Amino acid sequence: MTTNSLHAFDQALQLRADAPGQYQGESPKPYWNMVGPFGGITAATLLQAVLQHPDRLGDPLALTVNYGGGLVAGSFQIQAVPVRTNRSTQHWTLSILQSGPDGAPVVTTTGTAVTALRRETWSAGDALAPQVPKPADLQAIPPAFEVEWLRRYEMRPVTGVIPQVWDGSGDHSLSQLWMRDAPPRALDFCSLAAMADIFFPRVWLRRARQVPAGTVSITVYFHASQADLAATGDGYLLGQARGQEFRNGFFDHSAQLWNEAGTVLATSHQIVYYKE
Amino acid sequence: MTTNSLHAFDQALQLRADAPGQYQGESPKPYWNMVGPFGGITAATLLQAVLQHPDRLGDPLALTVNYGGGLVAGSFQIQAVPVRTNRSTQHWTLSILQSGPDGAPVVTTTGTAVTALRRETWSAGDALAPQVPKPADLQAIPPAFEVEWLRRYEMRPVTGVIPQVWDGSGDHSLSQLWMRDAPPRALDFCSLAAMADIFFPRVWLRRARQVPAGTVSITVYFHASQADLAATGDGYLLGQARGQEFRNGFFDHSAQLWNEAGTVLATSHQIVYYKE
Numbered sequence: 446m447t448t449n450s451l452h453a454f455d456q457a458l459q460l461r462a463d464a465p466g467q468y469q470g471e472s473p474k475p476y477w478n479m480v481g482p483f484g485g486i487t488a489a490t491l492l493q494a495v496l497q498h499p500d501r502l503g504d505p506l507a508l509t510v511n512y513g514g515g516l517v518a519g520s521f522q523i524q525a526v527p528v529r530t531n532r533s534t535q536h537w538t539l540s541i542l543q544s545g546p547d548g549a550p551v552v553t554t555t556g557t558a559v560t561a562l563r564r565e566t567w568s569a570g571d572a573l574a575p576q577v578p579k580p581a582d583l584q585a586i587p588p589a590f591e592v593e594w595l596r597r598y599e600m601r602p603v604t605g606v607i608p609q610v611w612d613g614s615g616d617h618s619l620s621q622l623w624m625r626d627a628p629p630r631a632l633d634f635c636s637l638a639a640m641a642d643i644f645f646p647r648v649w650l651r652r653a654r655q656v657p658a659g660t661v662s663i664t665v666y667f668h669a670s671q672a673d674l675a676a677t678g679d680g681y682l683l684g685q686a687r688g689q690e691f692r693n694g695f696f697d698h699s700a701q702l703w704n705e706a707g708t709v710l711a712t713s714h715q716i717v718y719y720k721e
Numbered sequence: 722m723t724t725n726s727l728h729a730f731d732q733a734l735q736l737r738a739d740a741p742g743q744y745q746g747e748s749p750k751p752y753w754n755m756v757g758p759f760g761g762i763t764a765a766t767l768l769q770a771v772l773q774h775p776d777r778l779g780d781p782l783a784l785t786v787n788y789g790g791g792l793v794a795g796s797f798q799i800q801a802v803p804v805r806t807n808r809s810t811q812h813w814t815l816s817i818l819q820s821g822p823d824g825a826p827v828v829t830t831t832g833t834a835v836t837a838l839r840r841e842t843w844s845a846g847d848a849l850a851p852q853v854p855k856p857a858d859l860q861a862i863p864p865a866f867e868v869e870w871l872r873r874y875e876m877r878p879v880t881g882v883i884p885q886v887w888d889g890s891g892d893h894s895l896s897q898l899w900m901r902d903a904p905p906r907a908l909d910f911c912s913l914a915a916m917a918d919i920f921f922p923r924v925w926l927r928r929a930r931q932v933p934a935g936t937v938s939i940t941v942y943f944h945a946s947q948a949d950l951a952a953t954g955d956g957y958l959l960g961q962a963r964g965q966e967f968r969n970g971f972f973d974h975s976a977q978l979w980n981e982a983g984t985v986l987a988t989s990h991q992i993v994y995y996k997e
Binding site: 506507511513514528529533534536551552553555556557559561563565566569571572617618652661662664666668670687688690691692693694695697699701712714716718719720721 | 782783785787789790804805807809810812813814816827828829831832833835837839840841842843844845846847848893894927928937938940942944946963964965966967968969970971973975977985988990992994995996997
C-alpha cells in the first residue's frame with residue numbers, strides 16, 4: 446500500500462524551526478484520541494524536535510515524557526534544549542507549550558531525552574520474544590473504540606484484547622499484539638516511540654471495567670540502531686505490556702517491542718492515572 | 722542502634738533554600754562512589770528539593786533523573802520548578818548545576834518529577850514479592866568493593882551477589898537482596914528513591930566481568946503512601962533487579978522494592994552505560 450502524498454505520521458510530525466531548539470507544530474487531528482492527541486504522537490513529536498536539532502549528537506537512547514495536560518486543537522510550541530553534551534552522550538530537556546485560556550503560554554508537556562553515539566560491544570538479549578503466531582496467521586482488528594488515532598495503526602492481537610464485556614471479571618493485564626503503521630511506513634525512532642504507547646490502559650483489562658484513565662509519564666529506552674530500524678522496514682512489531690502495581694488511582698506497566706526477527710527494539714514503562 | 726547526631730542520609734540531604742525552588746547543597750562524602758556521589762543519593766536530593774518546595778502538591782508519584790556528568794566535591798545548586806499544577810497532579814522540572822573548570826555553571830543532572838494527591842480506589846498488586854528467606858535468616862555482607870556509600874547500607878543478599886571471580890562465566894542478571902539504611906532509619910520517599918538505585922550494574926553479573934559502567938537515566942514510580950512508609954518504619958526492603966537488553970554499550974534493567982509485609986513500595990527502571 447503506497448501513496449504519493451505524505452504519510453499521516455510524517456504530516457503529524459512536521460515542525461517549523463523558529464530557532465535552534467524552538468519549534469512550532471500543529472495538534473494532529475488524524476491522531477486524535479478522546480480529548481487530545483494520542484500520547485504516543487506527542488512523545489514522537491518531542492523526539493522529532495531532538496532529531497531535527499542541528500547540534501544533536503547520536504541516536505535516541507532514553508526518552509521520558511510527562512503529560513501535564515492534554516494538548517488542544519491548534520498550534521503548539523516545542524522547546525528542545527541540549528543542556529549537556531559529553532563525548533558520547535547528550536542530555537536534553539523538552540517541553541511543549543500552548544496558549545492558555547487567557548492567551549499566556551501554558552506548559553502542557555515536559556520531558557527529557559538522552560541521545561548517544563553507540564559502538565559495538567558484547568551484547569546479550571535477556572528479554573526474549575514470546576513464542577506467538579505470525580502476523581499473517583492472525584486477524585487485523587477494527588478500532589476497539591471510536592477515536593481517530595486507532596485508524597492509523599494496523600493491530601493483530603495475540604492475546605489480551607480490550608474486553609468485549611465490562612463485567613468486572615478481569616484477572617490479568619497481559620497484552621501481546623503485532624502492530625504497524627496503517628498504511629505501512631518504514632520504522633524510525635519517532636514511530637517506535639509512538640508505538641511504545643499503543644497499549645490501552647492495563648486497568649481496563651485487569652478489571653474488565655472501562656474506568657477513565659490516562660498516561661501521566663512514559664519512559665522509552667531505545668535498543669535499536671539505525672541498522673535494526675532498516676532491517677525492520679515496514680514489517681510488524683510485536684508489542685507486549687503487563688501491569689505491575691495498581692494502587693489508589695495509579696498503576697504502572699512494563700512493555701517490550703520486538704521486530705519480526707525477534708530483536709528487542711525498545712523497552713518502555715509508564716505510570717497511568719485511573720479513576721475509582 | 723541510635724545516635725543523637727543527624728543520620729548521614731539526612732545530613733547528605735540538607736539543602737539551603739535561596740528562593741523557592743533554588744537550593745544549595747554539598748556533595749556528600751559519606752555517600753561517595755568511585756568518582757562522585759552514589760547516583761541514588763543524587764536522585765534522593767532532587768526529590769528532597771521537590772518535597773521542600775512551599776508550593777508542592779501531594780506525594781511523589783514519578784521521578785526521572787538523568788546523569789549528565791558526575792558531581793564533584795563541593796557545593797551544587799538545585800533548581801526544582803513546578804511548571805504545571807493540576808487539581809491532583811503537579812509536574813516538576815529538575816536540574817543540578819556545579820561550577821565548571823572556568824567557574825561558569827555546568828548542568829550535571831537533569832530530571833522531572835510528578836507529585837500527586839491520591840485517593841482510595843480499587844487496587845491490585847500483580848508484582849508479587851518472591852518467596853525468599855527472611856532477613857534474619859541471611860547474612861549481612863561487607864561492602865563488595867571499597868567505596869564509602871556501600872557502608873551506608875546494610876545488605877543481606879538472597880541471590881545474585883557480585884561475582885567473586887571475574888571469569889566471564891555469567892549467565893543471568895537477577896539479584897534479590899534485603900536492604901536498609903545503616904544505621905537503620907525510618908523509610909521516607911527520599912530514602913526509597915535512593916534504594917531504588919542500590920543495585921550494582923547488571924552487566925557485571927551477566928558477564929562475570931567488571932567492566933566500567935554507570936547509570937545514564939533512572940525512573941522511579943512510587944506506589945507507597947505515607948501510611949505504607951510508616952508501616953515499613955526502619956524495617957528491611959526486598960529489592961529485585963534484572964537486566965532486559967544489553968546492546969552496544971547500554972543495558973536496561975527493571976527493579977521492584979517490597980517491604981517485609983510484601984507491599985510494593987516502588988518500581989524502577991534504568992538504562993546504564995557499559996564499556997567493551
